[in-house]
Amino acid sequence: MHTFKKLLLGMVGTAFAAGMLAFMPLTSMAAGDIAINETNFPDPVLRDFLSKQDYGTDGKITSEELPNVKKIYLWDGDLTDSKGIELFPDLEMFKASGAKLTSIDLSKNTKLKILNIDDNPISSLDISMCKDLTEFRCSGTKLTTLDVSGLKALEILVLPSDLTEIKAVGCTSLNGLNADECKLQKVDLSDCTSLDWFVCRHNVITSLNVSGCTALERLECSDNKLKSLDVSGLSGLKDLVCDNNQLTGIKLDGCTALERLECYDNNFSKLDLSNCTNLKHIECSNNKLKNGTLILSSSVTDLVCENNLFTAIDFAEAKSLESLNCNNNKLNSLNVSNNTKLKYLICSETGIKTLDLSKNTGLYTLSCNHNNLTALNLDNNKKMYLMDCQFNSITSLSFPAGSGISDLACNDNKLTSIDITNAEHLVSLICHNNSLKEIDISQCAGLIRAYKEGGKTFSDDKKIVDYYVNTATSDDDGAIVDEGEEYELKFDVNTKINAESLKLDKNSAQIICGKTLTLKATPKNKSAKVTWKSSDKSIATVDKNGKVTAKMAGKVTITATASGAVGKCVITVLYKDVTNSKKFWFTPTNDLTAQGIVKGYDKQTKFKPANECTRAQMVTFLYRLQGEPEVKSSTCKFPDVKSTDYFFKPVIWAVENGITTGYGDGKFKPQNVCTRAQTVTFLWRMAGEPSPSKKKCKFSDVKSSDYFYIPVIWASEQKIVAGYDDGTFKPQGKCLRRQMVTFLYKYQRYA
Incomplete structure (x- = not known):
């Protein structure tokens, strides 16, 4: 019996030992190993990430594997606890944006280079030990103050909206700083000598010091409470956006690289930009600028100066000006004759009575509505394709031969005549509320299409008629496949439309100097009288019988008219010694x-x-x-x-x-x-x-x-x-x- 008990106890002991072995892990822990368990890493999101890495598949991180833990990136929004990352002294990157972290201990992560904790409810943070940090993003956090002083390696910094104070002493490598929509009041970045761009829009900044930022190229500080701004000496500054502040002055001495300045919605009464020799774009609307107080350099190509106190505009010094918008100034005069490169002119609601565009031969668009203009001479503006001269007192309009005009709005004037026979590219004509008895659209294929194919609608108690065509096409689901073209003709119902052209035997011809050519017109009414006209008699003349005499080399348009119908022939007058079309010249x-x-x-x-x-x-x-x-x-x-x-x-x-x-x-x-x-x-x-x-x-x-x-x-x-x-x-x-x-x-x- 005694022997039997011994044997029984031995069998039980062996079985117990076998059972214990069955429940033990397959790997054993050595000194220095870190188990991926709840004790070391309380948050399951972090444990799950570590377990899926090459070094963590066996449930532990050995001392040999520990230096390989350099990157942790957790995009799962359920992370609530970062405890355990302090065990990784070689960690270089930690990204956990959109998580639920309320705190994070980085005191042991001295080699950290990239930190992204965007959109976490963290309210305090100490990164003073992260001397190698190059990129730090903390937008969407609850941080109200932040001290990155001494972080000499820091290059990129993105701040949260609740931030009221930032200290960046000694951040000599800082390259980019985004402080958009924060609550900053005073900002001193004078130590940030490598700063390339700084954006701090929509704050409450009253003081901004960038005096030491000699590498700065882009500064955007709009929508703040700045009364003065000093960027003098910043020779590399290219973009400065400081609109919607309370600025009365700005120091730009030495800003020779400046290309763009946006300073609208301020209190400027003077802006001397003559030393900004590379300045291209200026937007200074809604200030208190008067005549002679806006001084430009010859490099300026685009100027927007709406809603100021100008009574006369003459930017003769701006030889490179291509675009000018001076809307809503009470002008007595507007002189653009020296701005020969002008392509876009917007001068609506200024009250001007005259406008000389004879020197602006490259003008593409003109908007001069709601003024007191009585006439517009467009003879030298062949390149113009868009014109809006609504609500003036203009009595007649015509366009030169070869005109590129495609869209014309001239309604609400005092027009008694409009000649668009040279405007063959015209596809939209809005000319109601005038005194036009007749409009000849016979040379405008787009307007003819609108008139003959367009849907017809009436307005103003049926006093105005509108013909409109849109050739856009859609698939069965209503999605637009081809945007197509739009054609529109809008006029007073008592205005007669002539859409029939006068047929000539030639649309174009070449004549050698000294020679003649007789054109033949065939009106529908054979008894109708045909009249002839030359667009330039110095190049070629035409008599009452359509006989064209070539005077000197050039190009001229011969126009025939009969019963309101118009026909045209473009004549090229050739030099006597350049007549062989096979010659390369x-x-x-x-x-x-x-x-x-x-x-x-x-x-x-x-x-x-x-x-x-x-x-x-x-x-x-x-x-x-x-x-x-x-x-x-x-x-x-x-x-x-x-x-x-x-x-x-x-x-x-x-x-x-x-x-x-x-x-x-x-x-x-x-x-x-x-x-x-x-x-x-x-x-x-x-x-x-x-x-x-x-x-x-x-x-x-x-x-x-x-x-x-x-x-x-x-x-x-x-x-x-x-x-x-x-x-x-x-x-x-x-x-x-x-x-x-x-x-x-x-x-x-x-x-």
């Missing part, structure tokens, strides 16, 4: 002559294509090609260029724009023949000295040491020059007039 010569860029000899009847092109002729042609812009200087530095010379202004312009420097002896030598090398160099400089994509020149006689090496490569890439059949360019070859006009034509088309 035929089209370039006639095209540039029609534009007024090149001119001929013998009262514009001969071009003399084989003549050598002089330097004087070349710069003059380039000057015309650029629209004959105004020059700054009234004197020319070259002693051999006189004020009475036809090329006087062109040479000054070429010097001011870096196109020519003259010869070493200080002369220009206008009568010297222009070489092929000089010609392409002039064109290259006029284009802004662009860098070609290729580094090697394909012409065997152009060396890398030649001053024209890069210009020739560029001109070749732009299809301006092709060279000779033997693979040479012949840079010192004399440039003939036929070559010159071809170079200019290709430059205009391709470059």
Whole structure:
């Protein structure tokens, strides 16, 4: 019995031991190992992340694996406790945005480089031990104060909306700081010498110190309570946005790189921007600026100055101005004659009575509604495609031959006549509330389509009729497949519409100087009287029988009218010595002559294509090609260029724009023949000295040491020059007039 008890107890002990082994882990813990358990990592989200990493699949992190724990990124919003990360001294990145952390201990994570705790309810944080931190994002947290002083490696910092104070002493590597929509009152970043951009819109900032931020390129501090701003000495600053503050002054000394300034909705009474020589875009609306208090540099291309106190506007110094918006100023005068590069003009609700656009030949859009204008001369504005002149007192409107106008709103004027026979691209005409008896739309295919195909609606007690077509197409689900085109014609019901054109036997023709051509018109009413008119009698005349006589080279439109119907023929008058259409210079010569860029000899009847092109002729042609812009200087530095010379202004312009420097002896030598090398160099400089994509020149006689090496490569890439059949360019070859006009034509088309 005693022996049996011993045997029984032994069997039980063996079974118990076997059972214990069955419940033990497969791996054992060694000294220094960290078990992935609830004790070390209370939060299941963190445990789950660690268990799924290569180092944690066995339920532990060994001492050998510990240095490999460098990144923890938890996008699960259920994380509530970060306890355990202090066990990872080599941790470099911790991301837990959108979680539920209320605190985090980073005192042991001294190698941390990237920290993202966006959108967590954390209200306090100490990162003073994270000396290697380069990026810290804490937007959406409950932090009200933050001290990142001494973090010399910090480069990117994004702050939370509840923040009222930021300390950044010694943050010499800080590159970008986002403090949008916080509650900051005073900001001192003078130690942040590497700061490239700082955005602090929608705060309550009254004091901003960026005096030491010499690397700053972008500063956006709009919607604050700043009364003054000093960015002087920040020579790299390019973008400054400080709108909607209480600014009365701004120090910009030394801001030579500034390109954009937005300072609208402030209290400025003066803005001197003359030293900001790279400034392009200015928006200074809703201030207290008066005549002479806004001083621009010649570099400005875009200006918005709505709702100020101007009574006269004349920004003659802004030679590069392309866009001007001066709405809602009570103006007595508006002078844009010196702004020859102007493309967009908005001057509505200013009260102006006159507007001279004769020098603005490149104007694309004009908005001058709600003024006191009685007339608008658009003869020189062929490029204009959009015009809004509603609510004025204009009595008549017409457009020049070759007009590009496509959208015209001229309702609520005093129009008694409108001539759109040259506006063949017009697709929208709004002209109700005028005194128009008749409108001839016969040359406007888009308006004819609206009139004949459009849906018809009435308004103002059936006094106004609107024809509208939209060619957009949709699929079966209503999604737009093709936006199509819109055509609209809106006018007074008592205005007669003439949509029938007068048929001519020719729509276009060429006539050599001195020759004649008789056009034939076929009106529907054969007894109707046909009248003829030339758009430029100096180029060609037309008699009562339709006989056209070519006077000098150029392009002219001959118009025939019968019973309200209109027919047109575009006549190209050819030089006597440029008549062979197979010659490579035929089209370039006639095209540039029609534009007024090149001119001929013998009262514009001969071009003399084989003549050598002089330097004087070349710069003059380039000057015309650029629209004959105004020059700054009234004197020319070259002693051999006189004020009475036809090329006087062109040479000054070429010097001011870096196109020519003259010869070493200080002369220009206008009568010297222009070489092929000089010609392409002039064109290259006029284009802004662009860098070609290729580094090697394909012409065997152009060396890398030649001053024209890069210009020739560029001109070749732009299809301006092709060279000779033997693979040479012949840079010192004399440039003939036929070559010159071809170079200019290709430059205009391709470059």
